Amino acid sequence: MTGVAAIPLRRRQRGREYYLVRALTYLAAALLALYILAPIYLIFVAATTPRADAFAYPRSLLPANISTDTIAFFLNASGVIPSFWRSVQVAFITLAMALLIGAPAGYAIARYAFRGRNAYRLMVLSTRAFPIVILAIPLAVTYLRIGLDDTVLGVALMHTALALPFTVLITSSIFVSVPRELEEAAQTLGCNPLQAFLRVSLPLALPGLAAAAIFTWVLSWNDVFAASILTLRNPTLPAKILTALTQSPLYYQFAAGFVMLVPSIIVIFFIRRYLLGLWGRVVK
Amino acid sequence: MSGPGAGRSTVPSQPAEPVAPSVAAVRRRSWAPYALLLPSLVFLALFFATPMGQAFALGLQDGNGNWSLASIEVMIRDPHFQDAIWTTLALVVFVLPVQFILAMSMALVINARLKGQGLWLYVFALPLGISELAAGIVWVSIFTQSGYLNTILQGLGLVDTRIIWQSAETPWLILATIVIAEAWRATSIIMIILVAGLQSIPPEYLEAADVYGATTWQKLRRVILPMLRPSLQVALILRAILAFQVFATVVALGGTGVTVLSKEAVRWANAIDNDNVAAAYAGLILIMSVSATILFLRLLPSREEQYA
Numbered sequence: 001m002t003g004v005a006a007i008p009l010r011r012r013q014r015g016r017e018y019y020l021v022r023a024l025t026y027l028a029a030a031l032l033a034l035y036i037l038a039p040i041y042l043i044f045v046a047a048t049t050p051r052a053d054a055f056a057y058p059r060s061l062l063p064a065n066i067s068t069d070t071i072a073f074f075l076n077a078s079g080v081i082p083s084f085w086r087s088v089q090v091a092f093i094t095l096a097m098a099l100l101i102g103a104p105a106g107y108a109i110a111r112y113a114f115r116g117r118n119a120y121r122l123m124v125l126s127t128r129a130f131p132i133v134i135l136a137i138p139l140a141v142t143y144l145r146i147g148l149d150d151t152v153l154g155v156a157l158m159h160t161a162l163a164l165p166f167t168v169l170i171t172s173s174i175f176v177s178v179p180r181e182l183e184e185a186a187q188t189l190g191c192n193p194l195q196a197f198l199r200v201s202l203p204l205a206l207p208g209l210a211a212a213a214i215f216t217w218v219l220s221w222n223d224v225f226a227a228s229i230l231t232l233r234n235p236t237l238p239a240k241i242l243t244a245l246t247q248s249p250l251y252y253q254f255a256a257g258f259v260m261l262v263p264s265i266i267v268i269f270f271i272r273r274y275l276l277g278l279w280g281r282v283v284k
Numbered sequence: 285m286s287g288p289g290a291g292r293s294t295v296p297s298q299p300a301e302p303v304a305p306s307v308a309a310v311r312r313r314s315w316a317p318y319a320l321l322l323p324s325l326v327f328l329a330l331f332f333a334t335p336m337g338q339a340f341a342l343g344l345q346d347g348n349g350n351w352s353l354a355s356i357e358v359m360i361r362d363p364h365f366q367d368a369i370w371t372t373l374a375l376v377v378f379v380l381p382v383q384f385i386l387a388m389s390m391a392l393v394i395n396a397r398l399k400g401q402g403l404w405l406y407v408f409a410l411p412l413g414i415s416e417l418a419a420g421i422v423w424v425s426i427f428t429q430s431g432y433l434n435t436i437l438q439g440l441g442l443v444d445t446r447i448i449w450q451s452a453e454t455p456w457l458i459l460a461t462i463v464i465a466e467a468w469r470a471t472s473i474i475m476i477i478l479v480a481g482l483q484s485i486p487p488e489y490l491e492a493a494d495v496y497g498a499t500t501w502q503k504l505r506r507v508i509l510p511m512l513r514p515s516l517q518v519a520l521i522l523r524a525i526l527a528f529q530v531f532a533t534v535v536a537l538g539g540t541g542v543t544v545l546s547k548e549a550v551r552w553a554n555a556i557d558n559d560n561v562a563a564a565y566a567g568l569i570l571i572m573s574v575s576a577t578i579l580f581l582r583l584l585p586s587r588e589e590q591y592a
Contacts, residue, residue: 017499043422130574254421265413
């Protein structure tokens, strides 16, 4: 068994194993994709089935009779449209606040070496270790005292606290990927630091920042726990659906689930190139 | 064409670790970084640190604002308390392994660079943006008595009568449906962390393993998994913290049959209007997830600690 004699033999074996592994990988990929996609397809079928057929069994697995009847019924149910707009407002206010407050901090971490930089990074990271569940209840008490209870701004402030650590870490990794030399070159050519940032770094960072912003938006759009505690009479869409869940017919639920699902899927499509950059970084 | 990873492969690699900038840049405007950090520090103090402290204060007070353990006593005597604690723990214990096996499979599939790699990643990452509540409802359409699962099972002739998946009499069956829904919804984030971890393994290591004739299984066991340890640790801690907060999926799929800690916190805050007991429940979730984090850090020492 000398190495020289063994290598060609192993190569042949690896060839067979390679094709077997390859085939199994495709099979695994297909099965995993089925697990992810089938439920999305089925809720689409359920939400587009007219109410008259809602309780038919066995259920049709094909969208034989696509209709907007069920979704229209859901959207016209009392309180749904106002809570839909409330959710949209909360999500946009959250996005704006998280970026305005978080992006400068992310820029500072990316561009400057200063005392306390690591401590700050560690602090932001450790906020992730605390369950957000614990923030909503005391905030509800405080809001009641200062008149922010049941308001769009109140929920948005809570969502900003939720999104801020994420925004800081993401924006810092985005600014790191924009070469500092370009900014310095702009300064040599007569820009002041602010101009150099606005004219050079910002445009280059914009696609990444947009991806981070979109994800912040969906973070807020999806929250149901905090919104359920902070709003009672003026709920956001998920809070509204949650309270209606127990006393609503199944077709209402299916339409509600579908309406909540659609923006999430569109969002992931738009930020698909940034997914690994946004979430994948293992920060030590 | 800019931003992280633009213009390279279909799957962008992770952005670089921030490096300390040159000293010259620092001396020029040493106040600038602090000014940039200030808004976020103020905000986190007001909307993170303060409520965190208040939550503990609320939990350790009675309804009149006097310091006492009364709220905690009420929580422990709550008839739902035991159920909530055991169901929460059971979900963490059952969901995490399922998620890690799924996420590892997905990450290896992505890393195998099949045709349409970007598309596979997009499909596996889809649930990343899906809310707990929407995911719960999606699976209700499958598990409800006249739902899609029974339709398929009966259509294939596997069962004679419709199975009631969500009966309060068989809570373990409800639990199983919640595990499947949670695994569906929240595996993407682990997958993304593991894909990034896999991409950071130097290809030379795997080539070396090839040269020595390692099988695919040996490469996975002896090279990939050990190199992936930091990513696995981060993903495990992140997911465990989120798993202790499981809420809307349980409400959607469990109905009145099953309860968890966060569901009890909301019930006490809204339906019963007792913020002290609600805060006690929230504090318990915090203590449990911090304990789990410490446990995982102990059980899974990082590479350096391992050889120290």
